[in-house]
Every structure is written in C-alpha cells, then in structure tokens.
Amino acid sequence: xxxxxxxxxxxxxxxxxxLGLSHVVPADALAVVxxxxxxxRHLGLAISPxxxxxxxxxxxxxxxxxxxxxxxxxxxxxxxxxxxGGETWFRLGDRDIATHLVRTARLADGARLTEVTAELRAAxxxxxxxxxxxxxxxxxxxxxxxxxxxxxxYFVRRxxxxxVQAVEFAGAGDAQPSxxxxxxxxxxxxxxxxxxxxxxxxxxxxxxxxxxxxxxxxEALVPVVAVSPIxxxxxxxxxxxxxxxxxxLTQSALAVARHYQPWIDGFILDTVDxxxxxxxxxxxxxxxCSNTIMQTLDDRIELARTALDFARDCGKAAR
Amino acid sequence: xxxxxxxxxxxxxxxxxxLGLSHVVPADALAVVxxxxxxxRHLGLAISPxxxxxxxxxxxxxxxxxxxxxxxxxxxxxxxxxxxGGETWFRLGDRDIATHLVRTARLADGARLTEVTAELRAAxxxxxxxxxxxxxxxxxxxxxxxxxxxxxxYFVRRxxxxxVQAVEFAGAGDAQPSxxxxxxxxxxxxxxxxxxxxxxxxxxxxxxxxxxxxxxxxEALVPVVAVSPIxxxxxxxxxxxxxxxxxxLTQSALAVARHYQPWIDGFILDTVDxxxxxxxxxxxxxxxCSNTIMQTLDDRIELARTALDFARDCGKAAR
Numbered sequence: 001x002x003x004x005x006x007x008x009x010x011x012x013x014x015x016x017x018x019l020g021l022s023h024v025v026p027a028d029a030l031a032v033v034x035x036x037x038x039x040x041r042h043l044g045l046a047i048s049p050x051x052x053x054x055x056x057x058x059x060x061x062x063x064x065x066x067x068x069x070x071x072x073x074x075x076x077x078x079x080x081x082x083x084x085g086g087e088t089w090f091r092l093g094d095r096d097i098a099t100h101l102v103r104t105a106r107l108a109d110g111a112r113l114t115e116v117t118a119e120l121r122a123a124x125x126x127x128x129x130x131x132x133x134x135x136x137x138x139x140x141x142x143x144x145x146x147x148x149x150x151x152x153x154y155f156v157r158r159x160x161x162x163x164v165q166a167v168e169f170a171g172a173g174d175a176q177p178s179x180x181x182x183x184x185x186x187x188x189x190x191x192x193x194x195x196x197x198x199x200x201x202x203x204x205x206x207x208x209x210x211x212x213x214x215x216x217x218x219e220a221l222v223p224v225v226a227v228s229p230i231x232x233x234x235x236x237x238x239x240x241x242x243x244x245x246x247x248x249l250t251q252s253a254l255a256v257a258r259h260y261q262p263w264i265d266g267f268i269l270d271t272v273d274x275x276x277x278x279x280x281x282x283x284x285x286x287x288x289c290s291n292t293i294m295q296t297l298d299d300r301i302e303l304a305r306t307a308l309d310f311a312r313d314c315g316k317a318a319r
Numbered sequence: 320x321x322x323x324x325x326x327x328x329x330x331x332x333x334x335x336x337x338l339g340l341s342h343v344v345p346a347d348a349l350a351v352v353x354x355x356x357x358x359x360r361h362l363g364l365a366i367s368p369x370x371x372x373x374x375x376x377x378x379x380x381x382x383x384x385x386x387x388x389x390x391x392x393x394x395x396x397x398x399x400x401x402x403x404g405g406e407t408w409f410r411l412g413d414r415d416i417a418t419h420l421v422r423t424a425r426l427a428d429g430a431r432l433t434e435v436t437a438e439l440r441a442a443x444x445x446x447x448x449x450x451x452x453x454x455x456x457x458x459x460x461x462x463x464x465x466x467x468x469x470x471x472x473y474f475v476r477r478x479x480x481x482x483v484q485a486v487e488f489a490g491a492g493d494a495q496p497s498x499x500x501x502x503x504x505x506x507x508x509x510x511x512x513x514x515x516x517x518x519x520x521x522x523x524x525x526x527x528x529x530x531x532x533x534x535x536x537x538e539a540l541v542p543v544v545a546v547s548p549i550x551x552x553x554x555x556x557x558x559x560x561x562x563x564x565x566x567x568l569t570q571s572a573l574a575v576a577r578h579y580q581p582w583i584d585g586f587i588l589d590t591v592d593x594x595x596x597x598x599x600x601x602x603x604x605x606x607x608c609s610n611t612i613m614q615t616l617d618d619r620i621e622l623a624r625t626a627l628d629f630a631r632d633c634g635k636a637a638r
Binding site: 074078083085086097098101123 | 395400402405412416417442443
C-alpha cells in the first residue's frame with residue numbers, strides 16, 4: 001500500500017500506530033508529527049519524552065512492558081543519584097540518558113530539535129520521519145486544584161492525581177511549525193492525515209495550538225481521520241478518561257469526536273462503541289468501526305491498514 | 320596525631336595520600352586543596368575529575384583498579400552513546416554520571432563549585448574538607464607539537480602522546496582562591512602544608528598559578544613539605560616523567576625539588592633515590608628518605624604519618 005500520510009502523535013499510543021504504519025507504507029510516504037509540549041529540562045538535560053518513545057518504538061528498542069523508555073535498560077545512574085540526594089522522581093535509565101546527553105549537547109551547539117531528532121533516528125536506523133511539531137519551546141502547564149503544574153510535575157511526580165481544571169500550552173501561540181512539518185503537510189503527494197489514539201487534551205491539542213500548524217492542517221485538503229483513544233468509556237492508557245471527567249466531559253469516544261469535530265473528516269470507533277456511530281455521524285463525521293486495541297505488532301499493522309483504507313474512503317466520499 | 324594540615328592535590332596520587340591523612344588526623348584538622356584546571360564541560364556536563372577522585376577515594380567508592388572513577392561501575396550509557404554516534408572518548412560510567420548531573424544542575428542554580436563539592440561529600444559521608452582551589456574557571460591548555468590542546472583532549476583523547484612544549488592555565492591569573500581555601504591556609508592552628516605526589520606541572524602548578532593562593536601559601540608560615548612523584552627516575556603514574564623529558568628536564572626527583580624550591584621547606588625522596596639527598600639539600604631544602612610507594616591502605620597511612628612527622632621536624636629546624 002502506498003498511501004502518503006502524516007500521522008499526529010503523542011507518546012505510547014501514537015507510537016504503536018506509527019509502528020504499524022511504518023510496516024504498511026514506504027518510509028518516504030510517512031511522516032509522524034510529534035507533540036513536544038511534554039518536553040522539559042531536568043538535571044540540565046533536554047528531555048523529549050514523546051519523540052523518544054517514537055524513536056525507540058520505531059527502532060525496536062522500546063521497553064515492551066511500558067511502551068516507553070529503552071529495552072534492556074539499567075538504573076545505576078538513578079541509584080547513584082539517589083545516594084547523592086539528587087532528584088529521582090523522573091526515572092532516567094542508563095541507556096536512555098545517552099539520548100538526552102546527545103540531544104542536550106547538539107541543542108547547545110545550536111542545532112534545531114528537528115535536526116537532532118533526525119540525527120538520532122539515523123543513528124538508530126529509523127527510516128520514518130519523526131518530526132517535532134515545532135523547533136520552538138512549547139510547555140504544557142496543567143491548571144489543577146493544587147495550582148499550576150509543569151506537565152511532568154503533574155504527570156510523573158504527582159502521578160496525574162491532581163484534578164485538572166484547564167490545560168495551557170505556554171509558547172504554542174508564538175511557535176512556528178518546523179519547515180519539515182510544513183513540507184510534510186504541503187507535499188503534493190499527501191493523501192491522508194491520521195490522528196493517533198493519543199490523549200486529545202494533552203498530546204494532540206498542543207499541536208493544534210501552534211497557529212501555523214493548525215492553518216497548514218486546514219489547507220492540506222486531504223481526509224483527516226482520528227482513531228479514538230477512548231474504548232468502552234475508558235482510556236487504553238494514561239489519564240485521558242480521568243481528565244475528561246475533571247473537565248466536565250462524558251467519558252466517551254463521542255466526546256473525543258466532538259472535540260475533534262472542527263477539523264476531522266473521519267473517526268474510527270472501536271467495535272465495542274458501535275452504538276455511538278449515529279451520534280458521531282450526527283456531527284458530520286464519517287465513522288468506521290474496527291478493533292482499535294493494539295496488543296501485538298499484527299494489531300498495529302492491521303489498524304494502520306484500516307485507518308489508511310478508511311481515509312481513502314473518506315476522500316472518495318468527499319469528492 | 321593531631322597535626323592541623325592542608326594537603327595540595329591533583330587526582331589519583333594525591334587522593335592516596337589524602338586517604339592516608341584522613342586516617343591519621345581528625346577530620347576538622349585536614350583540608351585538601353584540589354586542582355580544578357582539568358575540569359571541563361563535556362556533553363553538557365560539568366566534570367571535575369580530580370575533585371571526584373578525591374571524593375570517591377575518601378568515600379571508599381573509588382575503582383580500586385584505576386584509582387579513579389567509581390567502584391562497581393557500569394557502562395550502559397556509554398554503550399548507548401556509542402550506538403547514537405556520540406563522543407565516547409571520555410568514558411563516563413553510569414554511576415559517575417549521577418555526580419556530574421548533580422554538579423551541573425547545582426552550578427546552573429548558581430551554587431559555587433565549593434558548595435556543590437561540600438554537598439556531594441556530605442552525601443557520600445566524607446568528613447575531610449575537599450576544596451577546589453577556586454570557584455573560578457581555570458583551564459589547562461597544553462601547548463604541543465600538534466597545537467594547543469585543552470587538557471582532556473591532550474590527556475585522555477590523545478593519551479598524552481603529543482610532545483608538550485608548554486603548559487598554560489587559562490583563567491588562573493584572574494581566579495580568586497575560594498574563601499574556604501583561604502580560611503584553611505589562614506587557620507591559626509595550621510601546622511603543615513603537604514604537597515601530594517601529584518604531577519607538578521599539570522596538577523600542582525595550576526594551584527600556584529592562582530595569585531591569591533600563592534600569596535596565602537607564602538604567608539602561611541608553616542613548613543611546606545612535598546612528596547616526590549618521581550621515584551627512581553620514573554613517575555608512579557601518568558605522564559609526569561614523559562613531560563619532564565619534553566620540557567628539557569632530567570627525569571629525576573631532583574628536578575621536581577628544583578621546580579618546587581622557591582616555596583617548599585622539605586622534600587620526601589623515595590629510599591631508592593637516597594643518593595639525590597645532597598643535591599636536594601644543596602637547594603636549601605630539608606630532605607627525608609622514605610618509602611613513598613602507596614600500594615596498600617597501610618602504605619598510605621604510613622606515608623601520611625611520615626610526612627606529618629617530617630613537617631613537624633622541618634618546623635622545629637626552622638625555629
């Protein structure tokens with residue numbers, strides 16, 4: 001199958017779909033635009049959790065138990081850091097630290113995050129383009145009942161326990177999409193844009209919060225198809241459902257479709273949610289029902305095929 | 320034995336004597352002033368090789384095979400760094416990296432190197448004061464037949480192979496000794512200053528290149544006793560003898576005594592060099608002959624006792 005596509009992705013869920021896509025379409029026909037609003041500086045290191053999850057997953061070096069971090073990982077540095085009284089709430093594996101050292105050093109040299117990411121993926125043998133949405137800093141700030149928390153403070157240190165009142169993407173309004181992201185969206189061969197089953201409020205919203213990215217997405221004139229990250233009223237991973245409740249939303253795939261409604265054409269509901277089809281269609285969104293749970297590599301490849309086929313159908317329907 | 324003393328030290332050789340001293344005198348009677356001209360930034364990390372060798376040695380966490388780096392060390396980060404095409408010529412162990420992360424983060428917070436070192440030694444349970452000679456940056460530049468090389472480029476990356484023409488300590492002339500170093504030298508209880516068997520040209524000279532340190536040393540009015548790092552015409556470790564040859568000096572303890580002559584009172588020759596005694600004494604320096612090779616902890620303690628006894632004798636002789 002050679003469908004030129006761009007996928008929008010957060011971390012673990014997005015990486016699964018991206019891996020599936022990388023098995024289905026040629027490398028030059030796929031670009032993954034990745035959330036960078038979770039990025040932060042920690043212990044002096046420039047850390048980009050979602051980019052790394054994409055790189056490690058596509059390089060077959062991801063920890064299979066967690067879906068993030070490196071496989072065959074060790075924790076001697078953290079052990080020593082704990083002994084020294086350093087901050088250990090954000091767990092950095094010994095191998096993983098190498099990625100942060102390289103990124104930090106290259107950024108200090110003046111390289112763009114996009115360039116550094118391209119260097120890392122070349123070193124790891126990843127052919128799929130993995131593109132930070134922007135080379136400008138974007139930082140998610142979570143407004144909670146215990147104050148405004150930087151994303152990793154909220155997500156990792158506080159285990160997403162504080163109640164979310166609002167989510168802000170500091171810097172996004174002034175950020176420019178990278179030239180590489182614009183080129184991917186403006187590629188004349190582009191046939192589909194897929195939204196991976198990532199957290200809409202924490203992983204996909206930051207992409208749309210970059211005005212130049214949102215504009216390029218509108219102008220792409222190809223079907224935009226999203227895979228629901230909510231299945232049977234629950235998030236497959238992470239605090240998506242919890243946050244929806246805290247934001248006063250029904251914990252349902254329908255609420256996700258409603259959230260994406262202004263800019264998507266198609267929505268993939270999990271089969272267990274097929275009863276929601278009429279409600280989603282009432283939003284003017286084409287619906288496809290399918291298994292969306294990606295436990296095996298075959299599941300990832302199957303969902304990638306399904307999403308691409310569906311996007312093609314959405315495109316025909318629009319004509 | 321309660322002899323208040325200050326020891327001047329580079330890395331491995333100095334750490335051995337410091338460890339011996341720490342067994343012989345109470346913690347509050349000992350301060351080790353350490354070379355910082357080998358310090359550098361690498362992969363964004365603030366690395367202080369000699370300070371770390373002192374800390375790890377005094378904390379009984381040093382690699383016993385090398386005399387530097389941590390014991391029970393692992394190299395997963397370097398493995399991953401190599402895979403990523405990063406710079407691996409300076410080997411950073413997984414545990415060791417924690418020290419650099421803490422130091423880098425604390426310096427970025429605005430802490431002085433002396434403060435960070437005190438925090439690290441407290442965390443490691445080291446009671447002996449380990450004092451960087453200055454909180455200001457000093458950087459050894461080695462002028463060689465293949466150009467001017469930053470110290471670690473010369474020493475580690477090029478394995479001290481280029482021929483040395485001159486050694487420069489960039490920043491030393493403008494550096495201030497730390498208040499803690501001045502306090503140690505100006506302590507009314509001070510009875511001796513010991514110069515560890517470190518490399519005179521690379522480890523001890525940078526201390527003296529700090530004008531305020533040299534002045535405080537002159538004003539201390541206690542015996543200054545040096546242990547020869549050259550035994551039987553050879554350096555016990557590292558390129559000291561090779562550099563002496565390249566600088567046009569005889570590879571002999573006598574040349575070291577001559578180099579130190581303006582500011583030392585006593586010199587400890589290894590027993591194998593006892594024939595040099597008259598020549599060193601002719602420089603106006605009191606001489607003691609002793610075993611100076613520190614293979615075991617007992618050797619370290621024995622040499623520490625010998626040096627302190629000898630310093631006391633030098634003091635009596637001066638009166």
